[in-house]
Amino acid sequence: MPISPEQFVARYRNATVNEKGAAQSHFIDLCQLLGVPTPMEADPEGQHYRFEKPVLKVTGGSGFADVWKRGHFGFEYKGKGKNLDRA
Structure with a gap:
């Protein structure tokens, strides 16, 4: 079910x-706001688009990308006031 910009802002503000x-x-x-498929809708097996993708960090070590789409992006969410450098 699509979500309006106003609903989106109200929900997360x-x-x-x-x-x-x-x-x-x-x-x-x-995704619903933008009218694009979610990771599960687009790739139920999680091979190319998924939540919690295991990754190697450029600074060393391993971690997880909160959302990842092969060849497009990796999202890393942080809570309000949290440091993205610690991701």
């Missing part, structure tokens, strides 16, 4: 849940 609690919901709503 005052959200206080942490990153883990909101990231996937936020991205799914963003």
Whole structure:
């Protein structure tokens, strides 16, 4: 079900849940707002587009991209006031 820009803003403006609690919901709503498929709709096997993709960090070590689409993007969500450098 599509979501309007006003609904999207109202839903997340005052959200206080942490990153883990909101990231996937936020991205799914963003997909609906933009009229594009969610990771599960586009790639049920998660081979090219998925949540929680294991990755190697450019600074060393491993981690997870909150949302990843091969050849397009990797999203890393952070809670309000959190440092993206620590991702």
